[in-house]
Amino acid sequence: MSDDGLKANYRGVFDGRLGFGRKAAVLVIDFIRAYTTPGAAFYAPPVCEAVNQTVEVLALARQKNVPVIYTQVYYNKNGLDGGLFVQKVPVLRQLVAGEPLADIVPELPPAPDDVIVVKQYASAFFGTSLAATLTVLGVDTVILTGCSTSGCIRASAVDAMQYGFRPIVPRECVGDRRAEPHEASLFDIHSKYGDVVSKAEVLAYLEAL
Numbered sequence: 675m676s677d678d679g680l681k682a683n684y685r686g687v688f689d690g691r692l693g694f695g696r697k698a699a700v701l702v703i704d705f706i707r708a709y710t711t712p713g714a715a716f717y718a719p720p721v722c723e724a725v726n727q728t729v730e731v732l733a734l735a736r737q738k739n740v741p742v743i744y745t746q747v748y749y750n751k752n753g754l755d756g757g758l759f760v761q762k763v764p765v766l767r768q769l770v771a772g773e774p775l776a777d778i779v780p781e782l783p784p785a786p787d788d789v790i791v792v793k794q795y796a797s798a799f800f801g802t803s804l805a806a807t808l809t810v811l812g813v814d815t816v817i818l819t820g821c822s823t824s825g826c827i828r829a830s831a832v833d834a835m836q837y838g839f840r841p842i843v844p845r846e847c848v849g850d851r852r853a854e855p856h857e858a859s860l861f862d863i864h865s866k867y868g869d870v871v872s873k874a875e876v877l878a879y880l881e882a883l
Contacts (some may be wrong), residue, residue, distance in 0.1 A: 688865035692840045695814035700732060703798050703820025703830055705782055706746060708768070708775040709849075715765045716775075721821045721858065724849035725781050726871055728819045731847060731880070736785060738883045741811050743789045744778060745798045745820070755794050775789040796829035801869050805837045816842040817866075817876055821848035823853035831867045841868025844876040 705728070708714050711719040736741055753760045753767040760766045766876050769776040784790060789804050808816065816839045818827055827848050831841040843863055850856035864870035 684865055691869050692842075693869065694842065695840050697811070697813050698815040698817055698842070698879070699743055699808060699811065699813045700735045700819065701798060701804075701830065702728065702732070702742065702744045702778075702782060703818060703826050704745055704747060704767075704822075705761060705779050705820050706775065707777050707779055707840070708819050710779050711775060716854070717771040718821065720851070720853075721849035723823060723853040724819070724822045724847050726875065727844075729798070729877060731819060731844065732782060734877060734880045735817075737879050738777065740880060740883070742785065743791060743804065743807065744784055745791045745793050745802075745804075745826075746776060746778060747794065748776060748792050749794060756795040757794075761797055765877065770774060790870060797833040798825045798826065798830040799833035800821050800829075805839075813839065815842060817842045819844065821849045822850045822855075824859040824873060825850075828859045828863060831863045835865055835867045843868060843870045844873040844877065845870050846873040847876075 697786055705725055708716040709718050711717055712726060724805055747769045749760065749770055750757045751770050752781055756766060778784060789807060791798065791804050793802050795801060797834040816834050818830055820827055827843065831843060845860055860870045
C-alpha cells in the first residue's frame with residue numbers, strides 16, 4: 675500500500691489530535707552515551723542528530739520553568755532486575771553503574787532541579803515513579819524526546835496515554851537505528867496514542883507560555 679493509500683485508510687478513524695493540555699513536562703528518554711558513541715553496540719547516528727535538535731527545546735523549557743525529567747537505564751551487575759528484557763537483548767547488561775556508556779550525553783546535561791528516573795524496561799512509566807511525579811507537578815502533557823523511537827519512545831507514548839497524559843512527540847527530537855522502524859513508529863504513535871508534531875510547533879507552544 676502506498677503512503678497516500680495508508681493515510682486514506684486511516685482517515686476518519688485514526689487521525690484525531692489530543693493537543694497540548696494545561697501544563698507540560700519534557701521527558702528526555704535514554705539520551706545516553708551508548709547511542710552516541712561510535713563503536714558502541716547501540717550506536718545510532720540518527721540519535722546523535724536528535725540529541726542536537728533537543729538542545730534548543732530543553733533550553734526554552736527551562737527558561738519557561740517547564741519541568742524536565744530524564745530517564746537512565748541501570749541494571750544490577752547480575753542483570754536479574756532486567757528480567758526477560760535482558761534475556762531478549764543481552765547487550766543491555768552493559769548498562770550498570772560506573773559504565774560510561776550509561777551516562778547521559780554531555781550535550782544535554784541535567785540541571786540541578788531536573789529529575790532523573792532510573793528504569794529497566796522500555797517504557798519510562800513501567801516500574802518507576804514517573805506517573806506519580808507528573809501528577810504531583812500538575813502535569814497533563816508530556817513532550818517526549820529521546821530514543822529509540824520504535825522502543826522506549828513508543829512504549830512511553832502508549833503508557834503516557836494510558837495513564838492519562840497527553841503524549842506530544844517532536845519528530846526531530848527522537849531517533850532510531852534505521853529510518854523504517856522510526857517512521858513506522860511515528861505513524862503509529864500519531865495514529866493511535868498521541869500527537870507527532872514538528873519541533874517548531876513545540877517551540878512555539880513553549881514560547882507562548
